[in-house]
Amino acid sequence: xxxxxxxxxxxxxxxxxxxxxxxxxxxxxxxxxxxxxxxxxxxxxxxxxxxxxxxxxxxxxxxxxxxxxxxxxxxxxxxxxxxxxxxxxxxxxxxxxxxxxxxxxxxxxxxxxxxxxxxxxxxxxxxxxxxxxxxxxxxxxxxxxxxxxxxxxxxxxxxxxxxxxxxxxxxxxxxxxxxxxxxxxxxxxxxxxxxxxxxxxxxxxxxxxxxxxxxxxxxxxxxxxxxxxxxxxxxxxxxxxxxxxxxxxxxxxxxxxxxxxxxxxxxxxxxxxxxxxxxxxxxxxxxxxxxxxxxxxxxxxxxxxxxxxxxxxxxxxxxxxxxxxxxx
Numbered sequence: 076x077x078x079x080x081x082x083x084x085x086x087x088x089x090x091x092x093x094x095x096x097x098x099x100x101x102x103x104x105x106x107x108x109x110x111x112x113x114x115x116x117x118x119x120x121x122x123x124x125x126x127x128x129x130x131x132x133x134x135x136x137x138x139x140x141x142x143x144x145x146x147x148x149x150x151x152x153x154x155x156x157x158x159x160x161x162x163x164x165x166x167x168x169x170x171x172x173x174x175x176x177x178x179x180x181x182x183x184x185x186x187x188x189x190x191x192x193x194x195x196x197x198x199x200x201x202x203x204x205x206x207x208x209x210x211x212x213x214x215x216x217x218x219x220x221x222x223x224x225x226x227x228x229x230x231x232x233x234x235x236x237x238x239x240x241x242x243x244x245x246x247x248x249x250x251x252x253x254x255x256x257x258x259x260x261x262x263x264x265x266x267x268x269x270x271x272x273x274x275x276x277x278x279x280x281x282x283x284x285x286x287x288x289x290x291x292x293x294x295x296x297x298x299x300x301x302x303x304x305x306x307x308x309x310x311x312x313x314x315x316x317x318x319x320x321x322x323x324x325x326x327x328x329x330x331x332x333x334x335x336x337x338x339x340x341x342x343x344x345x346x347x348x349x350x351x352x353x354x355x356x357x358x359x360x361x362x363x364x365x366x367x368x369x370x371x372x373x374x375x376x377x378x379x380x381x382x383x384x385x386x387x388x389x390x391x392x393x394x395x396x397x398x399x400x401x402x403x
Contacts, residue, residue, distance in 0.1 A: 087155025214267030260296010
């Protein structure tokens with residue numbers, strides 16, 4: 076047992092000692108006064124004191140007074156313990172048994188007309204998940220992580236809404252896009268996918284990891300890694316890619332390349348405006364078994380005054396009853 080305010084017990088003990096000291100001083104003073112000339116005298120008092128009934132009554136009186144002193148001291152001390160806030164500790168190790176999902180968004184110029192739709196789909200996906208950790212990375216000529224994996228869905232929704240509003244810019248580049256134009260070219264798909272695949276923590280743990288990859292696959296420039304190389308990297312790390320294709324049905328070659336990259340990881344490509352897209356992706360992600368992820372052990376302290384409250388209540392009640400019986 077630990078005490079939040081241990082010094083209060085010292086105060087309670089000091090009160091008991093002070094009360095005993097005052098009582099002893101008053102008793103000695105009264106005894107000294109009783110030796111004066113005004114002391115009541117009773118003839119043959121020694122015979123009265125020798126009577127068994129007198130001795131028994133005196134013994135009961137002494138025992139009762141001693142009990143009052145002990146119960147009073149116990150009441151004050153236990154009240155001090157309650158005031159000192161007894162606490163108990165419990166070691167808790169959080170366990171997250173969810174899946175990890177990285178939202179990956181192409182914010183290049185060719186995607187500007189559909190990115191708001193993509194973010195709306197991302198928000199709809201949140202409604203189908205419960206407890207999954209979700210992160211967001213955006214890319215153009217260079218990737219930027221907006222937020223890491225988290226299961227704080229209010230936080231996620233706030234950032235997705237802020238991202239949607241940022242696409243209404245006129246002249247000034249939105250704050251979210253800072254850092255996405257540091258490379259050579261635009262819409263470097265391979266680099267974007269590789270960065271998203273690298274955004275998962277705890278690489279040594281076998282976790283369900285998925286990337287929801289929204290891009291039109293219209294690359295412009297020389298990327299560090301190709302889309303195929305990024306897909307192979309994701310597959311080698313157990314990351315499945317689910318592609319959202321806004322140009323599905325318009326450019327067969329581009330769509331086929333994106334679908335092949337997703338399928339190479341065990342994932343699948345979907346058209347952005349397909350009516351079953353959200354439900355299919357949620358179902359595919361949930362098909363993977365959730366794996367435990369143990370967090371850092373934490374010591375949690377909670378107030379535990381119950382036992383001491385019972386003790387002080389019993390002691391106080393007994394003290395009052397004994398006072399009444401002794402007629403003090």
